[in-house]
Amino acid sequence: MSASGVEQDSAAQRAQKKAREQRSYLWGFGLALVLTLIPFAMLAFTAVERMTLWLTIGACALIQVVVHLRFFLHITLDRSKREDLLLILFTVLILIILCGGTLWILFDLYQRMLPDMMP
Known part of the structure; x- marks a missing residue:
């Protein structure tokens, strides 16, 4: 050829x-x-x-x-792409922890500062 x-x-x-x-x-x-x-x-x-x-x-x-x-x-479930998928899942876990912790702190402060206004 x-x-x-x-x-x-x-x-x-x-x-x-x-x-x-x-x-x-x-x-x-x-x-x-x-x-x-x-x-x-x-x-x-x-x-x-x-x-x-x-x-x-x-x-x-x-x-x-x-x-x-x-x-x-x-990003698929192919063997060559698993590292990318794991990286994204770890990032999602960190974001969930950050958002959940932030909401927990804010609701705790709200409850401590304005207990009469709690539903």
Whole structure:
């Protein structure tokens, strides 16, 4: 096989990879858009209970996190990507600890400073 044949195969592979990646981004964008519009539409155009709306917003947000991780950050359960996934999970754990600790401190201060206003 000549050098130009190898270059053409390489160019064809790059074009296929680029097309596959663009398709992935478009799917991710479409799913993210739909998952964003669902809560807005429920709020604007329907009369649902407050708790149903909150649960829908939470579910769409969690699904959207997974969509972003899969389609935009390309994090999958492949063996080669496990380190990235563990890094993200550790980051989420640290954020949960920070947010939970902050809320705990704020509610404790609220209870100590304004005990009469507690529900």
